[in-house]
Amino acid sequence: MKKLLIIGASGHGKVIADTALKLNKWESISFLDDDENIKTTLGLKVVGKTSDVIKYIDVYDVIVGVGNNNIRGNLQKFLEDKGASIPVLIHPNSIIGEEVILGAGTVVMAGAVINCCSRIGKGCIVNTGSTIDHDNIIEDFVHISPGVHLAGTVKVGKGSWLGIGSIVSNNISIVSNCKIGAGAVIIKDIVETGTYVGMPARRVYS
Structure with a gap:
């Protein structure tokens, strides 16, 4: 069994660790975090800072436990360039249909x-x-985000964030790097990057 290293020991990292513990696939689970005040999370040790990751790549699977899309993307690209093994985590209480493809570093929660x-x-x-x-x-x-519902044949562009409880109707496309507010309802294509809120959603910020 390999070991698992999670970059980020705060909110999202905790949930990844909780999922990993339930999967029981790794010999051990540890964190890297730049906050020196965090020594353990869920009883699992913080063994260094983000910059220390290169020391662990050969013997650990490494996943980024950071909620911010840009930071997570940049860290994962660095790991890919260094040849890290980046797993997919799927909570045992989730449901995955046939012919679903999940990319490296993706996590599916309870x-x-x-x-x-x-x-x-x-x-x-x-x-x-x-x-x-x-x-x-x-x-x-x-x-x-939690409680988001996407109907059939929806496309969401790279780096977009869909806020808690938002809903996207069928056959809708959302351009890259958008922010969809909590509870927003998307009923037509979003073709311009920005922040969208409301029912139906409207663009409020560029």
């Missing part, structure tokens, strides 16, 4: 549902209780 023939890019977060229906395309480093 209660999430991904229906058949959807493609999830690398470094994505499919958070607690969210649902992704059939034939979705979720590009790299997207964050699907």
Whole structure:
């Protein structure tokens, strides 16, 4: 069994660790974190700072436990360049349909549902209780927050963030690097980067 190293010992990193513990696939689980005040999380040790990761790459699987899409993306790209083994974590209480593809570094949290023939890019977060229906395309480093619901044949562009409880109707495309506010309802394509809120959603910031 390999060891698992999680970069980030705060909120999102904790949930990744909790999922990893339930999977029971790793000999040990440890963290890297730049906050020197954090020594342990969930009883698991912080063994160094983010910059120390190069020392562990040969013997650990490494995953980025940072919620910010840009930071997570940059860290994962660094790991890829260094040849790190980057796992996919799927909570045992999630449901994954047939012919679903999940990219390296993606995590699927408890209660999430991904229906058949959807493609999830690398470094994505499919958070607690969210649902992704059939034939979705979720590009790299997207964050699907808790309780988000995507209907069939939705496309979400790279680096976008869908806030808690937001809803996307079927056959909708969302451009890269968008922020969708909590509870927003998307009923038409989003073709311009920005922040969108409301029911139906409207653009409020560039």
